[in-house]
Amino acid sequence: MQKKYLLAPGPTPVPERALAEMALPIIHHRAPEYSVVLQEVRDNLKYLFQTKNEVLIFTSSGTGAMEGCVSNLLSKGDRAIAVRGGKFGERWFDICKAYSVDVQAIDVEWGHAVSPKAIEDALNKDPKIKAVYIQASETSTGVYHPVKEIAEIVKKRENTILIVDAITALGVVNIPQDEWGIDVVVTGSQKALMLPPGLAFASLNEKAWSFVEKSDLPKYYFNFKKEKKSLEKNQNAYTPNVQLIVGLREILKEIKEEGLEHVFKRHANLANATRKAVQALGLKLYPSDEPSNALTAAWAPDGIDAGKITKLIREKYGITIAGGQDAVKGKIFRIAHLGYAGCFDVITVISALEAVLKELGYKFETGTGLKAAQEALFGN
Ligand SMILES: *Cc1c(COP(=O)(O)O)cnc(C)c1O
Numbered sequence: 001m002q003k004k005y006l007l008a009p010g011p012t013p014v015p016e017r018a019l020a021e022m023a024l025p026i027i028h029h030r031a032p033e034y035s036v037v038l039q040e041v042r043d044n045l046k047y048l049f050q051t052k053n054e055v056l057i058f059t060s061s062g063t064g065a066m067e068g069c070v071s072n073l074l075s076k077g078d079r080a081i082a083v084r085g086g087k088f089g090e091r092w093f094d095i096c097k098a099y100s101v102d103v104q105a106i107d108v109e110w111g112h113a114v115s116p117k118a119i120e121d122a123l124n125k126d127p128k129i130k131a132v133y134i135q136a137s138e139t140s141t142g143v144y145h146p147v148k149e150i151a152e153i154v155k156k157r158e159n160t161i162l163i164v165d166a167i168t169a170l171g172v173v174n175i176p177q178d179e180w181g182i183d184v185v186v187t188g189s190q191k192a193l194m195l196p197p198g199l200a201f202a203s204l205n206e207k208a209w210s211f212v213e214k215s216d217l218p219k220y221y222f223n224f225k226k227e228k229k230s231l232e233k234n235q236n237a238y239t240p241n242v243q244l245i246v247g248l249r250e251i252l253k254e255i256k257e258e259g260l261e262h263v264f265k266r267h268a269n270l271a272n273a274t275r276k277a278v279q280a281l282g283l284k285l286y287p288s289d290e291p292s293n294a295l296t297a298a299w300a301p302d303g304i305d306a307g308k309i310t311k312l313i314r315e316k317y318g319i320t321i322a323g324g325q326d327a328v329k330g331k332i333f334r335i336a337h338l339g340y341a342g343c344f345d346v347i348t349v350i351s352a353l354e355a356v357l358k359e360l361g362y363k364f365e366t367g368t369g370l371k372a373a374q375e376a377l378f379g380n
Contacts, residue, residue, distance in 0.1 A: 002317075002318040003318055004318045004319075004320070005317075005318060005319040005320065005345070005348060005349070006320050007319055007320060007321050007335055007336050007337070007341075007345060007348075007349050008320050008321055008322040008334070008336050009139045009168055009191065009294060009295045009322055009334060009336040009338065010139070010167075010168065010188075010190045010191040010197075010336070011190040011191075011196060011197050012190060012191055012192075012194055012336065012338060012339035012340060012341070013194065013339065013340045013341075014194055014195060014196060014247070014340065015194055015250075015251070015254060015340045017250050017254065018194065018195065018247040018248075018250040018251050018254075019247075021246050021247055021249070021250045022243045022244070022246055022247040024246070026242055026243060027242060027246070028242075029235075029236065029239055029240055029242050030235070034234075034242065034245075035234035035235065036234075037245060037246060037249050038231070038234045038235070038236070038245065039234050040249055040252075041057070041245060041248055041249050041252060042054070042055065042231060042234070044249075044252035044253070044255075044256060045057075045201065045203075045252065047252070047255075047256060047260070048170065048171060048252060048255060048260070049170065049177050049185055049201075049203045050175070050176035050177055050178060050179065050260070051177040051178045051185075051203050051205075052178060053177070053178075053203045053204055053205055054203075054228055054231055054232065055201050055202070055203045056068075056201060056202045056203070056204070056224055056227045056228060056231065057199060057200075057201055057227070057231070057236065057240065057245070058199065058200045058201070058202075058221075058222060058227065059198060059199060059200075059236075059238070059239070059240050059241045059244075060198070060199075060200045060221075060222075061188060061190075061197050061198065061200060062165075062167045062186065062187065062188025062190075062191075062200050063091065063095075063200075064200045064221075064222055065186045065187075065188070065200035065201060065202045065222070066091060066092065066095055066165060066186055066200075067095050067222055068200075068202060068219070068222030068223075068224060069133075069163050069184055069186060069202060070092075070095045070096055070098075070099050070101060070133075070217070071099055071215070071217045071218065071219040071222060072212050072215055072217075072219055072222065072223070072224040072225075073130075073131060073161065073163070073184070073208060073211045073212060073215055074096075074099070074101055074130060074131060074211070074215060074217055075214060075215050075216045075217060076100065076216055076217065077102060078101055078102065078130045078131070079101070079102040079103070079104070079126060079128050079129045079130060080096050080101050080102070080103045080104070080129060080130060080131040080132070080133060081103070081104055081105075081106055081119065081122055081123075081129055081131070081132045081133065082096055082103055082104075082105050082106070082133045082134075083105075083106045083108060083114045083119070083132070083133065083134040083135070083145065084105040084106065084107050084108065085107070085108030085109070085110060085112060085113070085114060085135075085138055085141065085143065085145070086110055086135070086138035086139070086140035086141040086143070087138075087139075087140035087325050087326070088135050088138055088139060088140060088165060088167075089105075089108070089134070089135055089138060092133035092134070092135075092163075092165065093105050093133075096133070099217050099218075101217075104122070104126075104129075106118055106119065106122060110140075110141050110327060110328065111141050111143060111286050111287055111288050111289075111328075112143065112287075112288050112289050113143050113144065113145050113146060113287075113289035113290055114134070114145050114146070114150075115146075116146055116149040116150050116152075116153055119132060119150055119153055119154075120153045123153065123154075123157060123160060127157075127159075128159075129160055130159060130160055130161065130211070131160065131161050131162075131163060131211075132150070132154055132160065132161070132162045132163065133163050133165075134147065134150065134162070134163070134164055134165070135164070135165045135166075135167075135169075136164050136165065136166040136168075136169035136170075136173075136175060137166070137167075137168040137169040137172065137173075137292035137293075137294050137295075138292070139167070139168045139191075139292070139294065139295065139334075140324075140325050140326075141286065141287060141297060141328075142285075142286055142287050142291055142292050142294075142295050142296060142297030142334060143287045143289055143290070143291065143292060144169070144173070144287075144289075144290045144291060144292040144293070146290070147162075147164050147166075147169075147175065147180070147182065148180050150162060151164075151180045151181050151182045152180075152181075154183070155181040161183035161184065161207055161208050161211055162182055162183050162184070163183065163184040163186070163208075164182050164184065164185050164186065165186045166185050166186060166187050167186065167187050167188045167191050168191045168192065168292060168294040168295065168338060169192075169292070169294065170185060170187045170192060171187075171191075171192030171193060171255065171260075171263060171338075171339075172192045172263075172264070172267045172292075172293050172294045172338050173264055173267065173268075173292075173293050174260070174264050177203060177205070178205070181205075182205075183204065183205050183207050183208040184202060184203065184204050184205075184208045185202070185203045186200070186201065186202050186203075187200070187201045188200050188201070189244060189248065191294070191338060191339060192294070192338050192339050193248065193251055193339070194251050194339040194340045195244055195247050195248060195251060196244065196247075198241045198244050199241060199244050199245070199248065202224070204224065212224050212225060221238070223237065264293075266341075266342075267293045267294070267337065267338060267341075268293050269343075269376070269377065270293075270337035270341055270342070270343065270345070270346055271291070271292075271293040271294075271295075271296065271337055272376050273343070273346050273372075273373045273376035273377045274296040274335055274337055274346050274349075274350070274373070275291065275296050276372045276373065276375070276376045277346070277350045277369040277370065277372045277373035277376070278296055278298045278335075278350075278353075278369065279372070280368050280369050280371070280372035281353070281354070281357065281364055281368055281369040282301070282364055283298045283299060283300070283301060284298065284299045285297065285298050285299075286298055286299055286324075286328070286332045293337075293338075294336060294337070294338040295322075295334050295335060295336045295337065295338065296334070296335045296337070297324075297332050297333070297334045298332060298333060298334075298335075299331060299332055300330075300331060300332065300333060301357070301362045304357075304360050304361070304362060305330050306323055306324060306329075306330050306331055306332055306333045307323055307329070307330045308360060309333050309353070309356055309357070309360065310322065310323045310333050312356045312359065312360070313349075313352050313353065313356050316352075316355075316356070317352040317355070317356075319348065319349055319352050321333055321334060321335050321336070321349065322334040322335075322336070335349050335353075343377045343378075346373050346377065347370065347373060347374070347377075350369045350370055350373045351370055353369065354366060354367070354368075354369050354370065
């Protein structure tokens with residue numbers, strides 16, 4: 001038997017308490033006991049999103065809520081911007097295209113963050129742009145985009161809204177939706193929410209809801225108005241993934257017990273230790289701008305295929321991390337430290353990384369990365 005560790009940026013490990021809850025017999029989604037669960041989930045989602053908005057819940061992967069944020073917010077012929085600095089930015093662009101939205105990409109070199117000025121300039125040039133689509137944490141590159149500053153720019157414009165895919169940012173770093181004035185925040189269950197894949201969320205402020213009122217793009221399953229109406233009666237429009245909702249109740253309870261501030265601090269500490277360890281090994285971090293605290297993306301050493309690192313680490317040590325995609329396939333690897341993650345996950349993965357790098361012929365003093373991680377985590 002080989003012990004397995006899931007340290008990829010989604011899906012992430014599920015805490016034992018949530019697993020136990022989800023193993024209980026299924027309850028009926030129209031029964032009163034389900035409504036009690038949903039009421040608690042609705043309340044605590046507001047705590048997580050730091051909002052007064054009703055947080056919409058869909059049974060789908062995160063992309064479902066992303067798609068809904070195009071089909072429910074825009075109308076035929078509308079113009080939009082998608083920040084394209086990685087796989088998930090491309091997804092915003094592609095969804096807009098699929099709905100015939102007149103979308104313009106702000107292309108950002110992979111590994112870099114978008115400059116708020118580029119967005120301000122684009123909006124000044126074309127005041128008709130109705131929506132700006134962006135990631136907070138671009139999981140494919142490990143970069144954090146300055147969404148707070150961008151919200152300040154978009155907020156001033158009456159006819160433009162900002163939609164933030166925060167799938168690896170919400171519950172990792174502080175993104176207070178109401179305080180920052182972000183119109184729409186999207187997330188999914190299988191990253192910082194520590195659940196299996198299958199739930200997607202979107203939180204819309206009043207300005208965004210006014211866009212929903214005017215939207216004429218085709219929609220059926222992802223119908224925001226319909227979902228909101230159902231939720232207000234502690235129901236879902238269609239059969240939800242009941243087991244995941246039950247798990248979510250437990251997760252949100254645990255997040256509240258820990259407290260958001262501590263959740264953010266824990267992620268910052270794990271990210272800091274992982275970055276320090278990787279750099280102590282002589283490897284270069286991939287992001288050139290502010291890195292996301294959800295994961296550490298780093299270049300493989302010269303002459304070593306990053307794909308070999310991820311493969312060996314999985315096959316020999318049972319640890320799943322992620323490789324790079326597209327242009328950086330085989331060049332970078334990505335270690336997640338989000339959700340149900342603690343200091344010994346960092347120790348485990350750095351230890352295995354050292355073993356694998358040694359095996360692949362990379363020269364360094366054994367324990368260099370571990371020492372840096374331990375110093376960062378334990379302060380000695
Ligand atoms: C995981 C992820 C998604 C959603 O992908 P799904 O596979 O549809 O759940 C979207 N955006 C980002 C930034 C992600 O990390």
